[in-house]
Amino acid sequence: MSVLLEARNIQYSVSGHTSSVFGSRRKTVLQDVSLHVAEQETLGIVGSSGSGKSTLSRILTGLAQPENGEILFQGKDLRDAAGQVRKDIRPKIQMIFQDPQGALDPRQTVRQIVKEPLHQMALSNEEKERRVLEVLADVALPQDGAERYPRMFSGGQRQRIAIARALVTRPSVIIADEAVSALDVSTQAVVLNLLLDLQERHGLSYIFVSHDLAVIRHISHRVAVLDEGRIVETGPTLSVLDHPQQSTTRDLIAASL
Template sequence: MLLTIDELCVSYRGRGLRTRPRRVLHEVSLGLRPGETLGLVGESGSGKSTIGRAITGLARAESGRIEFAGERVEHADARRRRRLAKDIQMVFQDPYTSLDPALTVGDTLREPLLAQGVPAKQAAARVATLLDRVQLPADAAARLPREFSGGQRQRVAIARALAPDPRLVVCDEPVSALDLTTQRVVLELLLEIQEATGVSYLFISHDLSVVRFLSHRVAVLRDGRIVESGTAAEVTETPQHPYTRRMLLAAPVPDVDRQRERRAAFARARSGAAA
C-alpha cells in the first residue's frame, strides 16, 4: 500500500473555552495502492475533507495511524515533513480562491519548484511541461488567474499540485464548483495524467456519479464512519448500505422521466430512514 489509514480518529475543539471537543472521524481505516484512485464520498459534514487534511498534516490525528510509503505521517520529523510536502499534494475545491490572484500562472507553478532548490532554467522548462500536461497554451504562464475560466483555473491548480512530481494527490471536491461539461473535461484530464505519470489520487466528493467515473475503489463515509467500501462497480451498482442507496437515488440523471422516478424513490427512502 502507498497509503494506509488505520483506526483514525480526529476531533475538533469548539470556540469556547468550556466547549468539549467534537469527534468528526471515528476509527476510519482505508488503504490506497500506487497508481490507484480511491473515491471517498459522503454528504457535507461527513468528515471526508478531514481525512484529506489529516493526510496532508492540516488536521491533527487524535489517535490511529497514517502511514505513507511505509513511514508514519503523524510521527514525522521536520525533514520527513518536507519530503511529505513534496510527495503529497492537494487540489482544493474552489479554483477562484485557491490561486494567488497577484501571481502569474508561471510564478504560481515556479514557486514550489524554486522552494525545492530547482534551478531557474530547469523550473522554467518544468512550467512549460506542466502547462502542456494540463492542456493549456504556453503563453498562459504570463497571464493572471482572473484571465481564465473556472475550468482553466482548476487546470492551473492541478498543474501546481503536479509541479513537485508527487506520488499522491488529494483532490478535495475539485470539480464541484464547475458546470457539468467542464467537470467531464477535468475528470478526463485527471485520468490522462494518472495514466501518464502513475500518480495516485484520493478523490473526495459528495457526488457518487463523479466518484464512479474516476475511481477504482470507493469508500462511503457517514457521520465520520465508513459505512461501505468496495470496488467502484460494487458500491455504485449493488450498494449494500441504505445510505449508499439513498445517495445513488439523489444523483441526477439526464432522462427527465427517470429523474422524476428517482426523486420519488429518494423521498420514500428518506421517509423510511426518518421513521
C-alpha cells in the same frame, strides 16, 4: 498492487461551538478511519456534507494533524518524531481544492502560482522554470499563459492551473477535494478526462473526494463511504454503488438520482 498511501485509525475532533457551565465539549469529526490507496489506483471518498471528507483530505496531505492514528506513505510515517511532515514525502502528496478561484492568488501570475510548491525543493532556478513550462504543457495550457493572471482564464482553465501546480513537484498521489464540483457538467467531463490521462501518463494515484456519485463512478476504482466521521462501507466502485449494503450508501444513491 502495492499500497502507496495509508491512513490508520485516524481520530480527529474539534472544540465545540458552545461552551457551557459544563465546560467546552469536543465534537468528534473522524472516528477510527482507516483506508488506503494503491499505486496508480483511484479511491473515491463519498459522504454527505459534514461527514468529514475535507478534514480527512487535509489530514492525508499533512495540512492537519490527527489526535490519534497515522498516515503512512510507502510504509513510512508521514511525520517525523517531532510531528513535522517529512521533507522527502511532502512533495509526493499534493492536493487540489474545489474552488480554483479561492485557491489561486489573484495577484500572482500563473508562472508564480505554479512555481510556488518548488520553493521548498532543492532545485536550480533553471530546473524550476523548465518544470513550470513542462506542467503547463501537460495540462494543455498555452505557454504564453504563464505571464497572465488567473482572472483571465475560464473556470476549467483555472482548475488546470491548480492541477499544474499540484503536478510540478512530481507527486505520486493527488488528493482532490470536490475538484470538479464548481464546474459545469461539460467542463467537468473535460477535466476528469484530463485527470485520467495524467494518471496513465504519470502513474498517479488519486484520492477523489466528491458528493457526486456520477463523478465517482467515472473515475474511481474503489470507493469508501463516510458517515459522521466513520467509514461505513468500502469496496470496488461498481459493487458498492450498484449493490450498496448500508443505508447510508443507499441514501446517498437515492439523493443523487
